[in-house]
Amino acid sequence: MTIVTIAHLSDLHFGGYADLKQMEALEEFLPTLNLTALVVSGDLSQRARHGEFQAAHVFLHRMRMKMPAIVVPGNHDIEWWKSPLGLLGEKRKYAKYLRYYSELRPVLEAPGMIAAGALSSYGFSLGSLTWNVRDIAVKGHLPRSETKRIKKIFDEAAPGLAKIMVVHHNVLEGGTGRMGLARWQSAHKRLLDTGADVILCGHDHYEGAGQIEGGLAVSTSGTHSYRQRGGRPSVFNLVTLDAQSVHIQHFRWVSADRQFIASDKFSFARRGAPKVAVSVAGGDQGL
Numbered sequence: 001m002t003i004v005t006i007a008h009l010s011d012l013h014f015g016g017y018a019d020l021k022q023m024e025a026l027e028e029f030l031p032t033l034n035l036t037a038l039v040v041s042g043d044l045s046q047r048a049r050h051g052e053f054q055a056a057h058v059f060l061h062r063m064r065m066k067m068p069a070i071v072v073p074g075n076h077d078i079e080w081w082k083s084p085l086g087l088l089g090e091k092r093k094y095a096k097y098l099r100y101y102s103e104l105r106p107v108l109e110a111p112g113m114i115a116a117g118a119l120s121s122y123g124f125s126l127g128s129l130t131w132n133v134r135d136i137a138v139k140g141h142l143p144r145s146e147t148k149r150i151k152k153i154f155d156e157a158a159p160g161l162a163k164i165m166v167v168h169h170n171v172l173e174g175g176t177g178r179m180g181l182a183r184w185q186s187a188h189k190r191l192l193d194t195g196a197d198v199i200l201c202g203h204d205h206y207e208g209a210g211q212i213e214g215g216l217a218v219s220t221s222g223t224h225s226y227r228q229r230g231g232r233p234s235v236f237n238l239v240t241l242d243a244q245s246v247h248i249q250h251f252r253w254v255s256a257d258r259q260f261i262a263s264d265k266f267s268f269a270r271r272g273a274p275k276v277a278v279s280v281a282g283g284d285q286g287l
């Protein structure tokens with residue numbers, strides 16, 4: 001199979017907190033990595049302002065001249081206060097984002113891969129509510145309709161393609177000890193069923209590489225803003241898929257040198273196609 005190499009960025013947060021030195025370094029560095037695609041897993045802006053979206057748009061436009069890219073919205077990118085609990089309709093929350101980025105649920109095909117974005121950012125909504133008051137409008141959720149839609153896309157994809165799912169909220173407990181998704185146990189079961197080879201997420205502002213139930217690889221990318229957690233340097237992830245494995249390598253920002261350097265690398269077995277019953281003379285023999 002084609003080896004697929006993806007730069008996975010997240011939480012650019014254009015606005016007061018974006019580290020422009022990092023953005024400039026990324027513009028120079030990413031095109032040297034021979035990438036199949038670029039993934040940005042949400043929180044392009046800080047407060048869903050026009051200028052913030054425009055700055056992110058310019059960055060992505062420059063990148064798209066060098067490689068295909070896919071972007072999903074984060075909780076900071078939606079104007080949830082324009083329709084709390086969705087009472088004034090769903091469209092109002094996403095109108096400004098959609099002015100600059102045409103899709104909430106994008107799909108990207110590139111050589112050897114298909115990437116599908118799932119929407120987890122709904123703001124102050126019933127599905128994202130928890131008992132923690134700090135979670136209001138921050139927590140995300142993955143409705144059943146979203147995982148079902150992603151599964152259909154992957155089921156219908158050409159055989160042999162690497163299947164990449166992109167979602168904003170961290171699906172594993174991150175370095176901060178917090179889950180990005182409300183009702184994550186249900187989400188985990190459904191994520192395992194989508195057929196994805198790897199999930200790319202962010203939101204935690206703390207890099208991570210792990211698996212759901214020891215089977216499905218998860219890349220959590222950091223932030224390129226000044227809002228890193230745990231006093232850690234910023235990180236983006238390089239995700240590589242070959243026939244057997246998913247590799248997730250962290251690239252750490254060294255501010256004194258104004259460059260990203262290769263750091264820890266984690267490798268996981270790819271899940272592979274599900275085993276199917278083999279038909280032989282005399283009847284099916286279940287495996």
Ligand SMILES: [Fe+2]
Pocket residue numbers: 011013043074076203204205223
């Ligand atoms: Fe963020």
Ligand SMILES: [Fe+2]
Pocket residue numbers: 043074075076168202203204
């Ligand atoms: Fe976020």
